[in-house]
Amino acid sequence: MKNDDLLVILNALVEPVFLVSAKRQITLANSAAEELFGESQIGKDFVYAIRNPDALKCIEAVLQGQAAAEAVISLPVPVRATYKLSSVHLEGGDGVQAEAVVSLHDISHVLEAEQMRSDFVANVSHELRSPLTALSGGIETLKGAAKNDPAARERFLDIMEREASRMTRLIGDLLSLSRVEVNEHVRPSERVNVLAVVEKVVDALETQSKAEKKPIKLQSSKGDWNVPGDQDQLTQIFQNLIDNALKYSRENSKVMVSLTRRDKVVGMTGPALVVEVKDQGEGIPAEHIPRLTERFYRVDDSRSREKGGTGLGLAIVKHILNRHRGRLLIESEKGKGSTFIVCLPLDAAVQ
Numbered sequence: 279m280k281n282d283d284l285l286v287i288l289n290a291l292v293e294p295v296f297l298v299s300a301k302r303q304i305t306l307a308n309s310a311a312e313e314l315f316g317e318s319q320i321g322k323d324f325v326y327a328i329r330n331p332d333a334l335k336c337i338e339a340v341l342q343g344q345a346a347a348e349a350v351i352s353l354p355v356p357v358r359a360t361y362k363l364s365s366v367h368l369e370g371g372d373g374v375q376a377e378a379v380v381s382l383h384d385i386s387h388v389l390e391a392e393q394m395r396s397d398f399v400a401n402v403s404h405e406l407r408s409p410l411t412a413l414s415g416g417i418e419t420l421k422g423a424a425k426n427d428p429a430a431r432e433r434f435l436d437i438m439e440r441e442a443s444r445m446t447r448l449i450g451d452l453l454s455l456s457r458v459e460v461n462e463h464v465r466p467s468e469r470v471n472v473l474a475v476v477e478k479v480v481d482a483l484e485t486q487s488k489a490e491k492k493p494i495k496l497q498s499s500k501g502d503w504n505v506p507g508d509q510d511q512l513t514q515i516f517q518n519l520i521d522n523a524l525k526y527s528r529e530n531s532k533v534m535v536s537l538t539r540r541d542k543v544v545g546m547t548g549p550a551l552v553v554e555v556k557d558q559g560e561g562i563p564a565e566h567i568p569r570l571t572e573r574f575y576r577v578d579d580s581r582s583r584e585k586g587g588t589g590l591g592l593a594i595v596k597h598i599l600n601r602h603r604g605r606l607l608i609e610s611e612k613g614k615g616s617t618f619i620v621c622l623p624l625d626a627a628v629q
């Protein structure tokens with residue numbers, strides 16, 4: 279087979295492939311390799327194409343007769359990525375002037391997923407450990423120092439009750455998150471009246487709103503507020519957003535919830551129902567906004583914990599919106615407040 283014919287085949291592969299001669303010269307590079315490492319690699323020493331000591335060791339081993347060798351290498355350009363480099367000795371490859379075939383497989387996303395999984399386990403363990411420590415501490419005190427002290431006993435029982443309910447909430451949120459993830463790819467089939475859902479959530483939060491002196495104002499014009507959706511999940515979205523607005527705003531400030539329709543929303547095709555939840559809190563610094571929907575991400579860790587938050591609320595909101603093919607936009611101005619904007623497609627057929 280001629281080099282040209284071979285190149286046609288190698289160019290059809292999505293992964294970068296090099297052929298390397300016995301003198302370590304590159305004799306052929308497919309278009310994926312040229313795209314990644316630049317054109318005109320032919321004739322150059324392989325060392326100059328991939329500047330990495332492990333890659334070099336790998337290729338040397340194969341050129342000296344080893345059947346195959348592998349290495350995991352990180353390359354900083356053009357974007358930082360990690361590859362599995364495989365080098366295979368070419369038997370009877372005289373016609374193509376090559377002694378070895380080197381291919382690269384991008385494994386960055388696999389490593390990222392592994393990292394996310396282990397971060398998640400570490401986060402969950404950490405989140406569970408603090409209420410557990412408080413509970414064990416409480417039990418120890420009740421058995422010892424506070425045994426015959428009714429006032430101290432009451433105080434510790436209160437703390438233990440709070441910590442136990444924190445664990446219950448955390449586990450409830452984790453289960454909820456995994457349930458949402460499981461059916462994220464199944465489109466909801468009911469039709470749900472979003473105004474009715476929001477009204478119910480506002481009613482349910484009435485006591486909290488009164489206690490914190492933060493009235494909730496709901497605004498909507500007349501109209502059809504039905505969208506294809508899952509009623510319980512939509513309830514969860516507004517429950518968290520309005521609860522956040524109440525939790526993270528000043529006393530005597532208002533929480534405004536409004537429903538409107540928009541013909542066009544960035545990133546969505548077709549008209550959308552837009553629900554805005556606006557508070558008059560201290561706002562969220564811009565650098566935090568893109569990370570708010572990450573699991574356990576909190577702007578002010580101690581404040582959120584003190585309010586009983588698990589830091590999973592917005593992660594759940596994001597996954598529910600993914601399932602509904604909707605979007606969450608966050609706008610915030612320091613000192614003035616934040617607005618969380620939920621956009622839901624009005625028509626399932628267009629999406």
Ligand SMILES: Nc1ncnc2c1ncn2[C@@H]1O[C@H](COP(=O)(O)OP(=O)(O)OP(=O)(O)O)[C@@H](O)[C@H]1O
Pocket residue numbers: 451518522523526527557559560561562570575576577578582583586587588589590591592593616
């Ligand atoms: N309206 C808001 N104003 C200011 N900060 C907010 C607002 N909403 C959310 N945040 C910040 O985003 C973080 C993540 O919110 P999220 O709803 O995911 O978690 P949480 O409210 O702390 O816990 P949970 O919702 O599980 O009770 C919060 O800890 C808070 O720092």
Ligand SMILES: [Mg+2]
Pocket residue numbers: 518521522587591592
């Ligand atoms: Mg929340």
